[in-house]
Amino acid sequence: MNAQIGDILWQEDFNDLDNWIIEQGNGNWGWGNGELQYYSPNNVRIDAIPGEPNNNALVITAKQETGSSIVDQWGNPLQYTSGRLNTKSTVSVKYGVIETRVRVPNLDLGGWPAVWLLGTSNYGWPRKGEIDMMEMGHGKWFRDLHDAHNGGNNQDNSTVNQMIGANAIFFSEDAINPQNPQGTASLSWDPDDNFCRPYYNYSNPFSDRFLTYRTYWDANSLRFTVIDEGTEHELYTEDFQIDSASYEFQNPFYFIANLAIGGAFTDAYNLGDPSTGQPISMTFPAEMYVDYIKVMEWNGQGEVHLGPPNGQFGTFGLYTDSTEVDDQLIPTISSEIYVWEGTLVPSNIPAYEGENVLSWQTNSTGWFGAGIMSIQPLNMFDFGAGNIKFRIKIPANVTFKIGIIDAWGNQNYVEFPANQTAYGLVRDGEWGQASIPVADIRGTLIDLRMLSYAFVILEEQGANCQFALDDIYWEGGPAASINDAYVRSLNLKNYPNPASQHTTISYTLPQSMEVELQVYDLNGQLVQTLVNERQNAGNHEIRWDTQSHPSGLYFYSLKTQKGIATQKCSIQR
Numbered sequence: 299m300n301a302q303i304g305d306i307l308w309q310e311d312f313n314d315l316d317n318w319i320i321e322q323g324n325g326n327w328g329w330g331n332g333e334l335q336y337y338s339p340n341n342v343r344i345d346a347i348p349g350e351p352n353n354n355a356l357v358i359t360a361k362q363e364t365g366s367s368i369v370d371q372w373g374n375p376l377q378y379t380s381g382r383l384n385t386k387s388t389v390s391v392k393y394g395v396i397e398t399r400v401r402v403p404n405l406d407l408g409g410w411p412a413v414w415l416l417g418t419s420n421y422g423w424p425r426k427g428e429i430d431m432m433e434m435g436h437g438k439w440f441r442d443l444h445d446a447h448n449g450g451n452n453q454d455n456s457t458v459n460q461m462i463g464a465n466a467i468f469f470s471e472d473a474i475n476p477q478n479p480q481g482t483a484s485l486s487w488d489p490d491d492n493f494c495r496p497y498y499n500y501s502n503p504f505s506d507r508f509l510t511y512r513t514y515w516d517a518n519s520l521r522f523t524v525i526d527e528g529t530e531h532e533l534y535t536e537d538f539q540i541d542s543a544s545y546e547f548q549n550p551f552y553f554i555a556n557l558a559i560g561g562a563f564t565d566a567y568n569l570g571d572p573s574t575g576q577p578i579s580m581t582f583p584a585e586m587y588v589d590y591i592k593v594m595e596w597n598g599q600g601e602v603h604l605g606p607p608n609g610q611f612g613t614f615g616l617y618t619d620s621t622e623v624d625d626q627l628i629p630t631i632s633s634e635i636y637v638w639e640g641t642l643v644p645s646n647i648p649a650y651e652g653e654n655v656l657s658w659q660t661n662s663t664g665w666f667g668a669g670i671m672s673i674q675p676l677n678m679f680d681f682g683a684g685n686i687k688f689r690i691k692i693p694a695n696v697t698f699k700i701g702i703i704d705a706w707g708n709q710n711y712v713e714f715p716a717n718q719t720a721y722g723l724v725r726d727g728e729w730g731q732a733s734i735p736v737a738d739i740r741g742t743l744i745d746l747r748m749l750s751y752a753f754v755i756l757e758e759q760g761a762n763c764q765f766a767l768d769d770i771y772w773e774g775g776p777a778a779s780i781n782d783a784y785v786r787s788l789n790l791k792n793y794p795n796p797a798s799q800h801t802t803i804s805y806t807l808p809q810s811m812e813v814e815l816q817v818y819d820l821n822g823q824l825v826q827t828l829v830n831e832r833q834n835a836g837n838h839e840i841r842w843d844t845q846s847h848p849s850g851l852y853f854y855s856l857k858t859q860k861g862i863a864t865q866k867c868s869i870q871r
Contacts, residue, residue: 304595332568341381382556394600410435427546449498464522619652684774710741
């Protein structure tokens with residue numbers, strides 16, 4: 299199997315946290331699991347690994363502490379703090395061998411460490427998908443269920459420090475039932491003990507020592523293993539086969555690392571209800587070390603994207619048939635059109651243009667809301683000086699709002715008051731057009747690099763009406779010649795990234811042409827010209843020796859007569 303592992307595509311050695319977003323707070327009902335901690339940036343740091351000189355790691359510390367800001371979402375005091383961080387808008391991966399080396403503290407009882415991934419999509423959980431590379435702290439019922447295999451003794455006596463598991467979660471209509479209304483399908487849900495094989499070690503428990511975890515992932519399968527003292531142990535009887543029901547795993551994911559305390563996963567009690575489990579007995583402070591995370595090619599597959607999604611350009615269509623656009627969302631393919639909480643029902647107003655229209659009747663619920671959600675986050679940052687345009691046919695006496703929502707949950711709206719002309723919209727019983735400057739609708743918190751809903755309509759005063767929307771698009775982005783499909787087709791990338799001694803830059807030319815490949819530093823100063831010649835069509839690679847350049851972020855640019863592609867490379871030592 300190892301012979302199929304290819305080049306390192308990306309590696310995080312935790313010499314800094316530039317690729318990570320440190321989270322803060324308690325989340326919705328304890329991050330959805332009844333966890334007991336408050337995540338604080340004070341509990342996350344970079345530090346040297348004890349006994350390993352010149353080798354740094356991410357250190358997450360769980361503490362028993364209180365304070366005026368250490369509260370749940372209702373303001374009730376919490377007794378514990380810990381750390382959690384993610385790469386949602388900085389690093390995403392699709393396929394490859396993902397490897398991490400982790401050391402956990404003594405978890406008994408209540409610790410729940412994990413290194414895992416969530417899908418980048420704007421769908422809610424579990425439809426976005428989840429890949430749990432490693433997690434510990436499982437409840438006794440789970441440890442006992444599987445302890446006849448993979449190092450277990452079949453005596454139902456393992457501790458949380460003696461068992462390691464992995465999991466993958468996705469949405470399945472077949473999994474929907476009264477006890478599971480979300481349709482959560484989990485690989486580790488194996489009540490007949492046929493498939494799930496967590497790894498046990500009684501003589502040498504896993505706390506306070508490093509183990510290496512791997513996820514082998516391609517378009518067709520997922521495989522989880524743990525490497526303990528040089529031996530690789532499977533965590534399932536066979537690879538999980540990805541199909542149309544688990545298509546979530548054919549999309550990009552981002553990384554998360556955290557050390558949770560208590561909650562439904564463990565034998566400890568849940569947030570707000572001490573009767574649901576045992577008291578926390580884990581010794582505090584408790585420290586979890588993550589030495590590195592790296593992504594390698596697997597079966598010739600593996601992609602790593604640094605930074606937010608590629609930016610859109612020109613005119614971008616959200617819902618239009620005939621407006622000329624450079625790119626657009628396609629309902630059910632790249633977007634979903636949602637009515638919120640059943641506040642609208644279909645109506646029969648004819649389309650303004652083409653055959654498709656969003657035509658609705660209010661449902662007497664006292665408000666209504668609907669929006670167009672991009673399945674993957676949209677980067678509309680370069681439209682800051684542009685406009686959102688749409689056609690609407692709605693009675694003049696209805697006050698409504700148009701807004702946008704980013705992938706972090708921030709939202710902002712502009713108002714269209716009743717019986718007034720706003721943003722050019724004239725309401726005379728016919729179709730009218732509005733043009734909203736993006737500068738007005740983005741507000742102060744909206745992240746235009748990471749949009750979930752690029753168009754929302756909201757009414758909050760209980761008006762009953764029939765209305766329709768059509769021809770919705772953003773305009774005023776950068777010229778397509780700068781960042782168009784041709785530039786993306788050049789497939790410019792490098793590996794490894796970060797680089798230490800050298801990196802290989804690869805690209806694809808559609809035809810024979812003059813090319814120039816140059817490297818620049820953060821100040822825009824030319825560092826080195828790697829290629830300046832005419833090259834044939836096809837795939838090309840050039841090695842850049844980086845050992846003579848200081849650590850930091852660099853940009854490399856491929857210039858052709860049809861466009862310029864630019865990517866980032868980090869040098870770390």
